[in-house]
Amino acid sequence: DAGITQSPRHKVTETGTPVTLRCHQTENHRYMYWYRQDPGHGLRLIHYSYGVKDTDKGEVSDGYSVSRSKTEDFLLTLESATSSQTSVYFCAILGQGPGELFFGEGSRLTVL
Amino acid sequence: GQQVMQIPQYQHVQEGEDFTTYCNSSTTLSNIQWYKQRPGGHPVFLIQLVKSGEVKKQKRLTFQFGEAKKNSSLHITATQTTDVGTYFCVGNSGTYKYIFGTGTRLKVLA
Numbered sequence: 001d002a003g004i005t006q007s008p009r010h011k012v013t014e015t016g017t018p019v020t021l022r023c024h025q026t027e028n029h030r031y032m033y034w035y036r037q038d039p040g041h042g043l044r045l046i047h048y049s050y051g052v053k054d055t056d057k058g059e060v061s062d063g064y065s066v067s068r069s070k071t072e073d074f075l076l077t078l079e080s081a082t083s084s085q086t087s088v089y090f091c092a093i094l095g096q097g098p099g100e101l102f103f104g105e106g107s108r109l110t111v112l
Numbered sequence: 113g114q115q116v117m118q119i120p121q122y123q124h125v126q127e128g129e130d131f132t133t134y135c136n137s138s139t140t141l142s143n144i145q146w147y148k149q150r151p152g153g154h155p156v157f158l159i160q161l162v163k164s165g166e167v168k169k170q171k172r173l174t175f176q177f178g179e180a181k182k183n184s185s186l187h188i189t190a191t192q193t194t195d196v197g198t199y200f201c202v203g204n205s206g207t208y209k210y211i212f213g214t215g216t217r218l219k220v221l222a
Contacts, residue, residue, distance in 0.1 A: 031208055042200060043155065043212040050208060058209065090154060094208065098162070099145045101202075101210060103154040 003027050006091050006104040014112050019078040021107050023091030025071075031094035032074040033101065034058075034066065036087040043090065049074050081111045116203040116213040124219045131191050133216035135184040135201035142206035144184045146175055149215075150197045158186075191220045 003026035013019055023032060031050055035043040035058075045058030047066040055066050063085060065077045078085055091104040115138045125131050135144065143162045147155040159168055161177035161184060168175045174187040184201055201213040 033210070035212070042215040045209065045211060048209065056209070059211065092155075094210075097157075097160075099143055099160040099202075099204060099210070100157045101145075101147075101155070102157070106154055 004091060004093055004102060004104040006089075006107045008107060009105065010108045012110045012112065013081055015082055016080050019081050019109065019111075021076045021089055021091075021109070023074045023076070023104060025074075025093050027093075028071055029093040029095065030071075032068065033092040033094070034064075034074065034076045035090045035092065036060065036085075037090060037106075038087050046076065046089075078109075081109075083111050085109065086111045116201060116211055118199075118201060118213040118216050120216055121214065122217045122219070124221060125191050127193060127220050127222050128190050131188040131195070131218055133186050133199050133201075133218075135186075135203070135213050137182045137203045139182070139203075139205055141181050141203045143204050144177060144181075145202040145204070145210070146184075146186055147200045147202060147212075148197050149200065153197075155200060155212075188218075191218070193220050193222055196220050 005024045007022045033048040034046040037043045044060045046064050049055045049068045067075045089107045092101040095102050118135050145160045146158040149155045165179045166177040172189045176185045198215045198217045200215045202210050
């Protein structure tokens with residue numbers, strides 16, 4: 001257990017509303033990631049962070065922003081949610097072992 | 113950009129049969145990781161391969177990295193119902209950007 005918690009775990013919202021998902025870690029890992037998972041698409045990288053205030057885009061970053069003001073928290077924001085952003089969102093941290101990502105339990109977001 | 117494709121997308125096997133999933137990258141990789149995701153769960157790290165031609169084994173699982181470091185395979189011998197899930201390869205080109213393959217969903221029929 002890498003001490004990763006995601007919140008909320010489930011959320012239903014309406015198109016056009018802002019949504020923020022939180023990823024919290026307790027072990028001071030430098031690298032944190034946000035992925036989305038959709039049927040037929042596997043996991044796709046949205047954004048990642050390599051330190052406080054240091055972030056970079058992934059494969060599918062349009063419509064998403066992130067912030068990392070503290071080592072332990074990595075926030076994913078949908079400024080104006082759309083139905084295409086209905087998905088399961090996974091946060092991950094890069095552990096001490098080579099290339100080993102530890103994942104949170106996921107946040108299921110439904111945009112109506 | 114980097115793309116990692118896996119085949120097959122789905123595989124149904126009878127319990128006791130072998131299973132193989134293949135991973136192909138459009139670019140040369142520095143290393144590759146494999147993950148397993150059980151239904152309803154999150155991905156769990158299995159192994160990392162780094163060297164050209166590398167072969168690693170974990171009990172009934174055999175992982176191989178291609179000589180050109182653009183492909184990899186995962187072979188499961190004598191599948192069991194506990195092997196059910198989706199297997200992902202993750203290609204890495206020497207950065208901290210980890211790109212998941214499309215995954216192979218394995219179903220094992222008892």
